[in-house]
Amino acid sequence: MTKDSVGVVKLQPWVMLSGEKYSSEGNLEAHYYHAKDNDGKVLFTTKSGQLRKNPDYVLLALPEGQKGVMYKLVEQGRYPELPSNPSFEVPSQWKVQNVEHEQAERYYWYALEVxxxxxxxLDTKIEVPRGQSPRYSDIDLFKDRVNVYIQQQ
Incomplete structure (x- = not known):
């Protein structure tokens, strides 16, 4: 993929091992607000795999494009490997599940900066492409929609 590409990951509802349920929107907001409270850093985990096209950015989005948040992809990997910077961590409500389940099950992770x-x-045909995620898009489709963070890089 060319420079300044975006990996689009569509968030699904999430059921914790404890039985607690998070909607897709709850999942999106948990990661966003954790990043905002953690110097812009968050660790997103997934069972589905790595972003194979090595995008520069990741858009975590609701499946129908109602909402999304853009992140810079800093690093990606798979447990038992850990991020090189330990300040990338999952939101607090996922910490126990991450250690007890996700790491043992060898989930994939993305170290992201908001x-x-x-x-x-978001446009569900262009900005949030149809089909299973991850899908890939061009950052130019988002430049007028995101904060000055991207333009400054």
Missing amino acids: VSDILTN
Whole structure:
């Protein structure tokens, strides 16, 4: 993929091992607000795999494009490997599940730095491509929608 590409990951509802349920929107907001409170850093984990096209950015989005948040992809890997910078961590509500389940099950992870506020009304044909995620897009489709973070890089 060319420079300044975006990996689009569509968030699904998440059921914790404890039975607690998070909607797709709850999942999106948990990662966003954790990053905002953690110097812009968050660790996103997934069972589905790595971003194979090595994008520069990741858009975590609701499946129908109602909301999303843009992040810079700093590093990605798979447990038992850990991020090289330990300040990338999962939101607090996932910490126990991460250690007891996700790491043991060898989940994939993305170390992300937030570069936008919550974006709304994304185009579901262009900005959030149809089909299973991850999908890939061009950052130029988002430049007028995100904060100055991306333009400064």
